[in-house]
Amino acid sequence: MPKLSLVHRAGVLIAGATFVLGLAGAHPALADDKAAILLPGSINDQSWNALGYSIVKSLEPHGFKTAYSENVADADEGDALRDYASQGYSIVLGHSGRFVSAMEEVAPDFPKVQFIAVSGNEGQAPNVMSIDWNNAQFGCQLGLLSARMSKTHKVGGVYGLQGVPNITAQAGGFRVCATQAGAKVTIIYIKDMEDSAEAKEAALSLIDQGADVLTGKLNAAEAGLVEAAKDKHVYVTGRGYDQTKIAPDLVLTNILEDWPSMIGNVADQVKAGKLFGSFVQYGYNTAPVTGASFGYQPGQAFNPVVPASVVKELDTMASDFGSGKRKLVPTEHDARPGS
Known part of the structure; x- marks a missing residue:
């Protein structure tokens, strides 16, 4: 399978995107940790994948250097996850629940890496989780x-x-x-x-x-x-x-949808040494992050x-x-x- 290259970009601008995102709970950047996201499409779609790009960029004020891979094919998911995990990324996200299966296969080889499926609904202990809002x-x-x-x-x-x-x-x-x-x-x-x-x-x-x-x-x-x-x-x-x-x-x-607050809340806990292996759902019952x-x-x-x-x-x-x-x-x- 072809190895996916890691692309780093600074800043984010989503022209005309229909998602409004904040950086609630952010703190000064330390850039000690790294986070990456795998996207099923292009960051220029002004839609779902543009949102995914903005999510990973929102982790920079939490002290993470960030990277992303776009247009990740189903057959390349496992290689892409391993690529980032082996390079020391402490958080690796997949932008949809479709990435959970590959994460469950790869995660046992990288027990200190937090794998996160954005908008998924499954998890696997100790370090594969899904996040969504209620x-x-x-x-x-x-x-x-x-x-x-x-x-x-x-x-x-x-x-x-x-x-x-x-x-x-x-x-x-x-x-x-x-x-x-x-x-x-x-x-x-x-x-x-x-x-x-x-x-x-x-x-x-x-x-x-x-x-x-x-x-x-x-x-x-x-x-x-x-x-x-x-x-x-x-x-x-x-x-x-x-x-x-x-x-x-x-x-x-x-x-x-306040993905920066949801992902940021988890990222702060990962930095503190906690890992998640379940589905975490935010809503009115999880205030202040709803x-x-x-x-x-x-x-x-x-x-x-x-x-x-x-x-x-x-x-x-x-x-x-x-x-x-x-x-x-x-x-x-x-x-x-x-x-």
Whole structure:
């Protein structure tokens, strides 16, 4: 198998990316440790892989020199992981759950290296872990918000990667909580998380069926979902402030994924000598690092059209998740396509 070269770059700029990332909990750079990430695609995609690049760069203020390999093929995963681990990288990330199997094979040979699958849902003791944010909790809030803002009492979701655990969690959470709030829910899955045209077509189909509030979990295709809402003048939620700019009157809020805080929290503990061998999920019950938040624009969580009474309901729901009063584990049936 070909050996992957290590590419080092300083700084990060993701033009037009739909993810807003902070450096919560960072401390002065010591550059004593090294962290690398394997990416399934190009860092210039302004989507999923651009996010992965920004994640590893966010570790620099935590004292890590960073590197990345892009366009890593399935057959090259093991070699790439070994390449970084053998060069003294204390953290090696793979940008999706697909890297877990290769990590489980390689990790026993490098017991002091922390292997991390971004947005995965599995782990292997003592040093293979997955990290994600609690899609069920935030999906549930989107369900409540959508139901409360709907006049037709019909809401819709557009998602990709049917059956992937975090998609099941968010789509299922959306359906469960929108239904509990009195709305009829219809879900459509598309084939390509990056295909804006396909997402727009699916969204228009939902609107034709009477849905007047839309949501979803897509990558670059999220823009197509918002464009459909703009064309038909219905409410929608997004995944970053760029979506607000497309339709400021109609975007109710965006889920802002805080990967730097999640990864940084783990990285600080790894520097202190701790290793993780499980799935770590951040949510309202893991404050102050909750993994995600809502943002309409900087400093404002929701569009002003959202009534204060609805915001209060959403805040109460967050508190209930935080205290453990409310728990939600959506099933594949909850996340099913259709109504």
